[in-house]
Amino acid sequence: KNQVEQSPQSLIILEGKNCTLQCNYTVSPFSNLRWYKQDTGRGPVSLTIMTFSENTKSNGRYTATLDADTKQSSLHITASQLSDSASYICVVSPYTGFQKLVFGTGTRLLVSP
Amino acid sequence: KAGVTQTPRYLIKTRGQQVTLSCSPISGHRSVSWYQQTPGQGLQFLFEYFSETQRNKGNFPGRFSGRQFSNSRSEMNVSTLELGDSALYLCASSFSGDGYTFGSGTRLTVV
Numbered sequence: 637k638n639q640v641e642q643s644p645q646s647l648i649i650l651e652g653k654n655c656t657l658q659c660n661y662t663v664s665p666f667s668n669l670r671w672y673k674q675d676t677g678r679g680p681v682s683l684t685i686m687t688f689s690e691n692t693k694s695n696g697r698y699t700a701t702l703d704a705d706t707k708q709s710s711l712h713i714t715a716s717q718l719s720d721s722a723s724y725i726c727v728v729s730p731y732t733g734f735q736k737l738v739f740g741t742g743t744r745l746l747v748s749p
Numbered sequence: 750k751a752g753v754t755q756t757p758r759y760l761i762k763t764r765g766q767q768v769t770l771s772c773s774p775i776s777g778h779r780s781v782s783w784y785q786q787t788p789g790q791g792l793q794f795l796f797e798y799f800s801e802t803q804r805n806k807g808n809f810p811g812r813f814s815g816r817q818f819s820n821s822r823s824e825m826n827v828s829t830l831e832l833g834d835s836a837l838y839l840c841a842s843s844f845s846g847d848g849y850t851f852g853s854g855t856r857l858t859v860v
Contacts, residue, residue, distance in 0.1 A: 668848070679753075679839050679851035680792075725792070729848075736805050737782075737849065741791040 638663040640728050642740035650748055653716055657743045659709040659726030667729040671700050671711045674723045674742070683711070683724075716747045751775065753842050753852035761858045767828040770855045774821050774842030780804075781823040782849065783815060786837045795838075798823055827857075835859045 640661045649655050661669070668687050672680035684693040684700040686709070692701045697714045713720055726740040754773040762768050774781050782805075783795040794807035798817035815825040821842075827834055835858050841849040 670848070672851075677837065677854070677856060679755075679841075679853045682848075682850070685848060727849075736794050736797070736807070739792045739794075 638728070638730065638738045640726055640738050640740035642724075642726050642743050644743060645741075646744040646746070648746045648748055649716055651716060651718060655713050655716060655745065657711045657713075657724050657726075657745070659711070659740055661707050661709070661726070661728045661738070661740075663728040663730055663738050664707070665731040667731050669700075669702060669709050670727045670729070671698070671709075672725045672727060674725060676722070680725055713745075718747050718749060721745060721747045753840060753850055755838075755840050755852035755855050757855060758853065759856045759858075761860060762830050763860055764830055764832060766830050767826060768830060768857060769824055769826045770838055770840075770857070772823045772825075772840030772842075772852060774823070774840075775844075775850055778842035778844050778850075779821050780843040780845075781817055781821065782841045782843070783823070783825050784839045784841070785809070786839060786854075787835075792839065795825065830859045832859050 643658045670685045671683045674680040683698050686693050686702045688704045699712045702709045723742040723744050725742040728738045756771045780799045782797040784792045786792050797805040801817045812828045817823045837854045839854045841851045843849045
């Protein structure tokens with residue numbers, strides 16, 4: 637069964653600190669893996685997208701890594717800001733793009749001043 | 750380039766009523782997917798439409814239905830609303846069925 641698990645479920649960090657969120661998946665083969673940021677009550681916004689052949693992708697202070705062998709991905713946030721407080725969702729697209737996306741349940745990040 | 754537009758933004762309905770939500774995809778995108786998001790449940794897939802045809806369907810009761818028009822705009826309908834249908838309903842569009850762009854959602858409250 638295709639699954640995506642994220643950890644931790646929630647996280648509180650101080651402003652300015654770094655943090656790393658984890659995503660483990662069982663979807664195989666897969667087309668791409670995306671990290672989304674979702675502010676409360678809003679739609680998810682794509683941060684990064686990686687195909688199976690990519691190892692890392694950066695978007696400003698956000699850096700995603702992918703290890704296709706271990707089926708793990710991580711999202712590293714550098715020098716956190718209050719505006720980073722949101723849910724971060726890992727989404728895996730199966731190889732055949734017309735299949736249903738597989739969503740993780742997300743990590744809720746709170747950046748405290 | 751306009752993003753995915755969902756209307757209305759907020760909606761309050763009473764139990765037993767029905768509701769219709771609208772989604773206008775990014776121009777040129779032919780795939781539209783719908784998701785329900787409730788606290789603690791994450792995003793639950795409802796259905797996907799491509800060129801006016803339902804291509805995939807999630808595990809929701811028949812009270813949830815949808816359709817897509819020739820201009821790719823999509824609507825979803827929920828009949829006989831229940832309190833548990835209160836959620837954020839998200840629509841996402843895609844050109845090829847691969848990468849998805851989400852709308853801001855419709856917050857439905859059933860009282």
